[in-house]
Amino acid sequence: MVLPILTYPNEILRKPTKPVTFPLSKEIQKLSKDMIDTVRNADGIGLAAPQVGKSVKVIVINLEKNGVPLMALYNPKVVSRGFKKVDIEEGCLSIPKVFGLVKRPKKVVIEAQNAEGEKVRFSDDGWIARVAQHEIDHIDGILIIDLIKKYTQGEEIVSEWKKHKI
Template sequence: MAVIPIYTYPDPVLAKKCEDVVEINDELITLAHDMVDTMFEAPGIGLAAPQVGRSIRLIVVDLNPGEDAAEAACLFNPTIVSKEGSSCIEEGCLSVPDYAVEVPRAAKVVVEALNEEGKKIRLEAEGMLATCLQHEIDHLEGTVIIDYVSSLKRSLYKKRRLKKMKKGDA
């Protein structure tokens, strides 16, 4: 397994809508496992393929990062099939370092996806898992948390990140 560099905002790959996975093969399973390692290393509770430079519909999630890689869910072509209620908690993102924003989400979701064996699975989630799934699926649509704030706040964030990068702090 390997840790993969995480792309950060405003990299164009984060704004692209991702392509469906047509065939789950050994290369994609290795990518998914490398994404789990990357997520644990970061540390984070979710990671989407565009965050590691791949515009495909693949996410990994684990609410107990680093405890047991086998517990992480690798979801191919995840789709939210139903939403219920509302929630708004502060979220961070590995691709938007040093930033958090409250994002309106559904309180409960049902997600359908393919697992590593290519079998259709259905996840019913609420609380932090529901938020995490919605956050990662947003990435597959080309949306990051900073897209939920005003253009002024986005430009201030970009300026602050550029200044940090010039100093070598990023």
Template sequence: MSQVRPSEQMRDLGVVQNGAPVLTEPAQAFDLPAERETAEHVIEQLFFATERIGQVHPFAKGMGIAAPQIAIGRAAAVVQPPEPGAPAIVLLNPRITDRSSDQDEQYEGCLSFFHVRGLVPRPLRITVETTTLEGQTATTSYERGLARLIHHEIDHLDGLLYTARMRTGVAPIPVERYRQTGRSWVY
């Protein structure tokens, strides 16, 4: 029996794959609180997706999924931190308002092309402004691995894939050559 490629497995779990227009278009922001019910429905769909995906693939570095990855062009994402039992972070209309000049470069994967990993430079700290379901603005700072995960998802909402952030001349590597599966990022 032939093995199902990682990207095909994600597609079968309902994750939109690279090449779909929804992945390269900026997501539409929510008008909150007016669209609260719609936002709650999208968040629910994102949690269903993380549950399905988490049942077939462990994520030692944490994981995130943005609404466009489940074919919903709205500005919502869910990030599950790597720490067991840590609550998921819900991002509605997220916007990076500050970033550290200190960066590092680590391998990232993406559910929308899960057969490769890419070396991506990112700031070590970011400050993110989001909108609550009640329409209030909330600001939170994230560091290191969590900043990387959240930045990756915000990029999705801006229509960017991590390959757009990779240095010129650096190409993603096949997942079969990637040696850090099951381990956290190192700082």
């Protein structure tokens, strides 16, 4: 089922999230399936639970077009960051029409759990690393508008929010 995607300044996007426990509840299993439907439907490359109104630590990464199997990760965190940082243009399904350069470590090590609760640990220095960092930021309440130094689109929208302290 495709869920509505919340957009900024919806306050749920800033709320702390709860860890997921195992075995997964029916509710979380359903949420993961719905998040996969939703990210595919939106043609997005990633989605985090707060974006569909749930304050839990669940993310999905949809890089099937790059040959990466679709991933649902539970309780994900960045456990190690490479020294080298790169500026890449990012957007966000929750902040339509806003794009800008975000500086992030190129290489990271991610730890998470899979649907069975098993520990998953991997390192990446490409798109998975980039999307995972963006989605993990979401479960920590951090948005690209906190990180963008140079906008490529929609700067006036963000200035308007900042002017009104949203």
